[in-house]
Amino acid sequence: MNRTLTIPYYQQVDTSKLSDITVVYCRLSQDDGLDGDSNSIINQKNILFEVVIREKLPNPVLFVDDGFSGTNFDRPAISEALRLVENGQVSNFIVKDLSRLGRSYIKVGQLTEITFPSFDVRFIALNDGIDSNKPNETNSIFLPIKSLMDEMYAADTSKKIRAVIQAKARAGERVTVNPPYGYLKDPDNPKNWIIDPVASEVVKRIFQEAKSGKSANEIGKLLETEHIEKPDVYRIKNGRKPLSGVKNSNYSPYYWSRETITRLLGREEYLGHTVNLRKRSKSYKDKRKLENPKENWLIFENTHEAIIDQETFDIVQKMRSHKRSNQRYKNRVGHENLFAGLVFCGTCGRKHYFCPQEKNGLNHDHYKCSGYRKPIDGCENPHYIQKSALIEIVSDKLRQTIREINLNKEDFLKSLEKQSHAQFSKDNKRQHQQLQKEEHRSVEIDRIIQKLYEDNLLGKISDERFVKLSQTYEEEQKQLQTSISNLTEKLAKQQEDSLNISKFMARISKYTELPELTVEMVNELIDKIVIHKPTGTKRNRIIQIDIYYNFIGKLNIEKASQAD
Incomplete structure (x- = not known):
């Protein structure tokens, strides 16, 4: 049942100067709404105000939590009512029955046995016949039993709901209530997602900036500078209620956190897929969402229109797995880690560290084997290479490959197919x-x-x-x-x-020339660069470098590059 969140009635009353308040508390969860009118907010209110009139209770203030589970005590209206209790402003607290107060045996017991008596608050649960001003032995025994039964009911309901959600998830039906930023519910069929023309362009922009080498923090600052509203603000501004778990903050409406950018960059929904069981809750009492291991996700492909193509998504995921910056040289021009995560040692197979460095005002950025001089299983040689030399070698090889393709694409394809066929035939x-x-x-x-x-x-x-x-x-x-x-x-x-x-061929054919290497170009075309142990000394020192391309590996038709 879809329900619009009711604004708590206490917000319409200034309680700051009131004392001797009678809290009239009503709660309705979405599941309770299926039971009919007997549990409706209107009926609860009417029944309770009859008690207020009959008992002549002073200063009645209505508190309503509409659409909240009784297992969750982080509800706006109950939180405000209990704050007034602890301030000593409340003399009476009435509910239709104990389950309206909550479905937690421990929490309800704490309120009825400790909090309300400590602040001299009269508690009435009408349908359960409980009135703290009219105590009797039967009620004192019945109250904890009733509270325990309410909790058992909540546990059983939660188990059934979880089973239904699991069944829907396995059948490919979306179990996410709200579509991710970039999509909207189809007005003609809320189960379908359609592209949000405004937000989807922001999503494309985020992926493109990530593909160009920008970090999540850099992308966030760029969007903030351009006054692009963050997802929760955009959602509320367009008439949709805020997502659960999103809290108000003092940050700018244009503040995009690193976590927000990272979360968006990892969503396979932008490929047009439905992803079920991405998150789980610990129990019906603890509503905090935990990430499920990816192997437990259920992914159903091509269920809606994609915003991001597979190639862009894959490149961005690969780049996200690599550390790109060094704090000392972060954002300093000329010290960018162009080959982040792509350079490997030909001896031990470990990745190379990027070592930004300046000496006497000159750039000495270089790459060095991460296993060099490790006390255990260390690499015998640093396989050190200047970044400038590596850029020159990679640029030359890419220019050579692009030139060969432009001169005679058919011959280049034949050589690739021959190389592939030779290994394919043998294996x-x-x-x-x-x-x-x-x-x-x-x-x-x-x-x-x-x-x-x-x-x-x-x-x-x-x-x-x-x-x-x-x-x-x-x-x-x-x-x-x-x-x-x-x-x-x-x-x-x-x-x-x-x-x-x-x-x-589709990727490299986009480049008819190669004026300068970029992060995007390097990650689109290159899978890894292997630096071998140097041979020779001083001026005769030679380092063999192998370039492995995405999809096809090392080209046998080209000789290994060498640096001195």
Whole structure:
């Protein structure tokens, strides 16, 4: 049931100067709303105000929490009412029944047994026959039992709701109530998402800035400078209620936090996918949302229009996994970590550190093996290389590749296909033979087990012998099935080579020339750069550098680059 959050009635009354207040408290959760009019706010209010008139209770003030679960005591109206109690301004507190106060045995007990008596507050739960001014032995025994039953009801309801949500999630139905920033609910079908023309452009801008190498903090400051409203402010301004968990702050309406940017950059919903079970709560009492491990997410592809293409999303995720800045040289021109996360050691396989450095006003930025001089399993050589030298080498190789493509694209494609085919043919033939052999053996084992079963029925072999032999063959068949599955996956992966060549060509064909390397260009085209151990000394010192491209790996048609 969709419900518009009711503004608590106490906000319409100035309680700061009132004393001897009668709190008339009403609560209705979304689930209670399904029970009919008997639990409605209007009926609760009418019933309770009859008590106020009959008992001649002074200064009645209505407090309403509409759409809040009784297991949650972080409700605006109850919080304000209890604040007045603790200020000594309340003389009476009335509810329709204990469950309206809450469905927590411990919290309700604390209020009715400690808080209200301590502040001399008369507590009335009308339908439960509880009135602290008219105590009786039956009520004193009944109250904690009733409170416990209310909590058990909440636990059972929560269990059922969780089961329904899990079933919907597995069936591919969205269990997220609100679409992420960039999308809107379809007015004709609220279960569908449509693109928000304004917010979606901001999402595209965020991804493009991340792809160009900007950090989440830098993107946030850029949006703030341009006075682009942050998601929760934009949501409220456009007539939608704030998301649960979003709290008011003293920050500017244009303040984009690093956490907000990071969260948006990781959302696969922008690819057009439905992502279910991304978060979970600890229990029905603790409503805080915890991140589920990604392997537990349920992802259903192409359920709505995408805002971000797969290529951009993948590049951004790759870049997000790399540390790009050094605090001492952060945002200083000329000290950018252009190859963040892409440079590796050819000896130990570890990543290279980026070491920004200035000496006598000159730039000495360089990359060095992160395993060098480690006390345990350290790398024997730093594989040190100047950033300027690496930029020159990578630029030259990319220019050479782009030039070859522009001169004769067909010849370049043939050489790529030949390189791929050579490795594919070698591995493919061997793995196909292995797959056929193992599939034949698996079928053969089925026949052997069938024969053993028949021999056992005819008394040719004993039951003990049959069990021992069949277990041995079944274990072998189990291992074969695992191997067959792995080989099938490898062969399927090898068949993607032609597609990968097309992907690489699509990316590099965007560049008809290479005036200057950029972070975006480097991450679009390069998978990794391997720095090998230097040979020679001083002026004869030579470092071999291998460049591995995205999708196709190292090009055999080019020689390894060298730096001195």
